[in-house]
Amino acid sequence: MNKDREILVALAGNPNSGKTSLFNKLVGANQKVGNWSGVTVEKYEGATSHKGFKIKVIDLPGTYSLTTYSPEEVVARNFLVDEKPDVVVNVIDATNLERNLYLTTQLIDIQANLIVALNMYDEVEDQKIIIDHNQLERLFGAHMIPTSTTKNSGIQSVLDHIVDLYTGAIDVKRNKLNFSAHLEYYIEKMVEIFLTDKELSAKYLPRWLAIKLLVNDKAVYDLVRDRSVWTNVNKVLSEAVYKTGNEFNTDTELMLKEERHAFIRGAIKETVRRSNNRKKSTTDLIDSILINRITGLPIFALFMWLIFQLTFSLGEAPMLWIESAFNHLSIYMSSVLPDGMTKSIIVDGIIAGVGGVVVFLPNIMILFLALAFLEGTGYMARAAFVIDKVMHKFGLHGKSFIPMITGFGCSVPAFMATRTLKNESDRITTLLIIPFMSCGAKFPVYVLIAGTFFEQSMAGNVLFGIYLFGVIIALISAKLLKSTFFKGESEPFVMELPPYRMPSVKTLLFQMWHKAAIYLRKAGTIILFAAVLIWFASNFPRSVDIEKYYEDQRLMLELNSEYDNNKRNELKEKLRVKELAEQIEYSIVGRLGHLIEPLVSPLGLDWRLGISLVTGIAAKEIVVSTMGTIYSLGDIDENSAALRERLLANPDYNQAVALSFMVFVLLYIPCFAASIVFHREAGKWKWTFFYIFYTVAVAWLMSFIVYRISLFLLM
Amino acid sequence: MKTAADLRFGERGIIHSIDQLHPSARRIIEYGFTPGQVIILAHQTLFSDPLAFIIRGTTIAIRRSEAKSILVE
Known part of the structure; x- marks a missing residue:
């Protein structure tokens, strides 16, 4: 063709x-x-x-x-x-x-x-x-x-x-919109001057340039102010502005806009006949309940709660399927691949890394289906309307609410949901505070630490306190960012509440699939690469000495005839886990833990907790499993009694350390996958760097304060 | 003079003028709030802010502070 x-x-x-x-x-x-x-x-x-x-x-x-x-x-x-x-x-x-x-x-x-x-x-x-x-x-x-x-x-x-x-089978109809004689006089004068600039007038319609200058359009001003015709155009423009102010007591921008509206009103009067008895529309009826003064807010809260529930309860089953599919895959790969580096990189690096990301797919699909439905029906604008006052108190926009609450589940869809915010400063502010809304993956860390260091009856309160603390930090941050970086840039809240409509299933599914596709594409590329990188950092360099020592130990175990087979296997497993712990301490990740120890020791944290925080950058789920590795316990979860005993046995750990650690986990950078999405949504490296710096700085400062205060109060 | 923010629930008013010094004035005009136009206060939240007006056949929500820049008669 x-x-x-x-x-x-x-x-x-x-x-x-x-x-x-x-x-x-x-x-x-x-x-x-x-x-x-x-x-x-x-x-x-x-x-x-x-x-x-x-x-x-x-x-x-x-x-x-x-x-x-x-x-x-x-x-x-x-x-x-x-x-x-x-x-x-x-x-x-x-x-x-x-x-x-x-x-x-x-x-x-x-x-x-x-x-x-x-x-x-x-x-x-x-x-x-x-x-x-x-x-x-x-x-x-x-x-x-x-x-x-x-x-x-x-x-x-x-x-x-x-x-x-x-x-050309039918004519292009052309009609120019005629403004009042007063404005047309200046428009035509400017057009004449623009026509002498052949290059400019070939590219842009002179009449359009003139009209845009009259409405103070900055972009058009930037286009023409360096041209040689500008001095003459500017003379006409200044005269127009002066005369309009003097004779009509208004400005050219307002005058033009009003004339546009007047033209339309005239045209409609001439061409549209409405039947007079306009009955109360369905939209008015629905609105009289959904955004009613009294019921509006509770209904809004109910909808939000429903979305949240649906996303995470409906998502749970498919999440388990995906998890088990990846488990089966890694078991299968372990059985067919020969032992060694390749196997480790594929099973522990790639499959575990990508699996850890793909597992969020059900949540993302459900959430975005629900959001597309709210947007498609027209409720989204009402939601922003109902909650705007509360959000505005903290310098945010009504539409910031949904991304924020989504952040309790997972930062990834929360970042993606900021797209409904049209104003850049509102969007960036919301993006920057989402990490403080404690995501689901951080929950196991709190369960482990709070459950270990606090009485059963207190642990729940501590947990709630942590979540609340995150919300407070988020709101204070919003206020802070809005009164410094984004001062005076707030978007006016002017929003249409469109008539309710039933969105088509096709459109909803398409939008859901589109979000899922963005996410999967990332999982297949950058996150894959990161998974390999993190695997590498926690496996290299390897100490030959450690390897040799454990090799010898295993050999001695084989030769020792005191043990039966069961006992021997049990001891072998202990050796394997101990070796893992020593190797991880020797690896880049381990060294990093030691390297940052001086940085985290003011917070009461040692290198072990430091390493957990470092690996936690990859994913918060890893924090607990890293501790398991370091304490030579093998694969454990947050309910492991053995890990709790070990933590309690460490004389350096106490409730103050526990609080400090949890606060740090609460506030510092979300996982790697989320950070990639942040960068995509924020669009500029400047913001990504600021996001890393800001979350870590706030985490450090708050941990420090919490640690010192609780040392004083609890000890 | 009364402003759009002073309208009672369900009350209608005719726009007299827009306070052009208000930072959101241009935006409001863009959405059709021009002199002579009829507006009805159709919805309000628990906090009486923002307010939703029916204007030119659509419902437009604006904040109270913006509604104050719209003088009605």
């Missing part, structure tokens, strides 16, 4: 306009998801063929306008202005023309080859609204096609129009 048989189409439209459903109808399953370069905004693209043309469709992020308030707007606008797609399909919610046509007026400004899909037309008919689309077409200068994704109507017509518009 040759190049000019390919048509590049962009879908533009407001959030909740049914744009994504239309996209799915247009391209079917033939789509892929990526990221727009530089920002964490998802890029959906797909392709279809129609009348012998290949139609490549880009689904732009949903926006209300083409300014530069959010990354979504920047992405959509840059694509439209720089890539100049062959056809732009503006998807609008036809039940709400007044709001949706605002974006349309801006698409007219950039003179796109425009088709407007009057989407959800079935609902228009249900509500007995009559739209004169011929007249609307004339006013806006764009083809208007009624569509409905639920009724599957109008889709073919959209495809026909795309091809016909591209081939």
Whole structure:
């Protein structure tokens, strides 16, 4: 297929306009998801063929306008202005023309080859609204096609129009939006000047540049201020600003925006007939309960609790299956591979490492299915509405709540859930405080330590205290970050509460699978590499002396005829575990433990606990098993009585040390998998470094304070 | 003059003007809060903040502090 048989189409439209459903109808399953370069905004693209043309469709992020308030707007606008797609399909919610046509007026400004899909037309008919689309077409200068994704109507017509518009079979309708004579005078003056700059005016529409300058658009200002025409343009602009202030007592930005709204209102008055008796809609009815003043908050809490419960209780069974599948795999591999390095690297390194990551997959799938459902139905915006006041007290946004509570389960999906936050400073702040919400993998550590050093009756309180401490640190951190790094950058809370809609199962499953795929891809690449790296660090260098010593011991055991076979095997196992303990102390990880001992000793921790913290960077589950290895106990879990005895027997350990250690585990960097996801979501190395530094620094400082205070109080 | 934040639950008002010195003024206008427009206070939370208004056929939630920049008559 040759190049000019390919048509590049962009879908533009407001959030909740049914744009994504239309996209799915247009391209079917033939789509892929990526990221727009530089920002964490998802890029959906797909392709279809129609009348012998290949139609490549880009689904732009949903926006209300083409300014530069959010990354979504920047992405959509840059694509439209720089890539100049062959056809732009503006998807609008036809039940709400007044709001949706605002974006349309801006698409007219950039003179796109425009088709407007009057989407959800079935609902228009249900509500007995009559739209004169011929007249609307004339006013806006764009083809208007009624569509409905639920009724599957109008889709073919959209495809026909795309091809016909591209081939010239039908005319491109063009109409410029005329502003008041006052503004037009200055726009035309600027256009004249811009036209003398051939290079600039070939790339950007002079009229668009002029309009954008009048609304104080920073990006356009940056584009033109270094051109030689700028001095003249600036003269006109200054005059426009001055005259508008003087004669109309307003500014050009406000005036332009109001004129846009006025144009739309006029157009609607002319073309839309509504039946007068607008009955209370289903949405109003549902909202009167879900965001009611009294019941709103309890219902919100119930939903959150349900999601949390579903994610972790429903996820438990498949987690066990995955775990046992990996167990079987490692047993099988152990039996077929010859003893030695290769076997160890595959079984202890790769299978254990990747298995430890894949095991979270059920949680991720369930959580994101639930979140996609809340988002798809329209409840998500209400959730943010209900809880915003509480979050705002700490400088956060209502939408920060869901990622935070997810953090109690696992940081990985929590980091991924921050995507619903559109403002960068809100998102980064939320990302940075999620590690303090104690994740599920840290739980065994608390059970072991609290259960060992505190009375049965106290252990529960200690556990609760640890969780609470994490939440407090998270909220204080948010407040701190918001009043230092992100001062004054808070996003205004202006949010549409869209009508409730039932999302399609296909869309929900697709979104769930998309999140799962991102996660699995990481497990297969970077995490695989890290698993091997950590395996290497805890196995190398090996001491030949230690090896030889235990070799001799084993030989002596074989030759000793005092023991029967059972006893001999038991002693052999003891030797193996002891050797493991000595080798790990000799390895890079062990040396690191010794190396950091001076750093952790002010916290009351020795090198053994230090090593546990180091390996805990890989995964918090490893903290307990590392202790088992160091105390020569072999594979143990948090309920091991033997490990508890050993810990209690150590004269250096006491309740203060126990608290200090737990606080450190609570607050320092989450596991490696989570850190990779953090970097992906934060997008800049700067933030990843800060995240490592901040979590470790806070952990150290808090451990130190807790240790010193409890030494004073308890001892 | 009364602001949108002073409307009672279910009460309607007509926007007189937007305080242009408010940092979120541009954003609010973008969402359709322009002079002459009818707004109805449709929902409020336990804390009476944020507030949700019906405007131009949609429900838009804004914080109380932003609602204070909208003068109504």
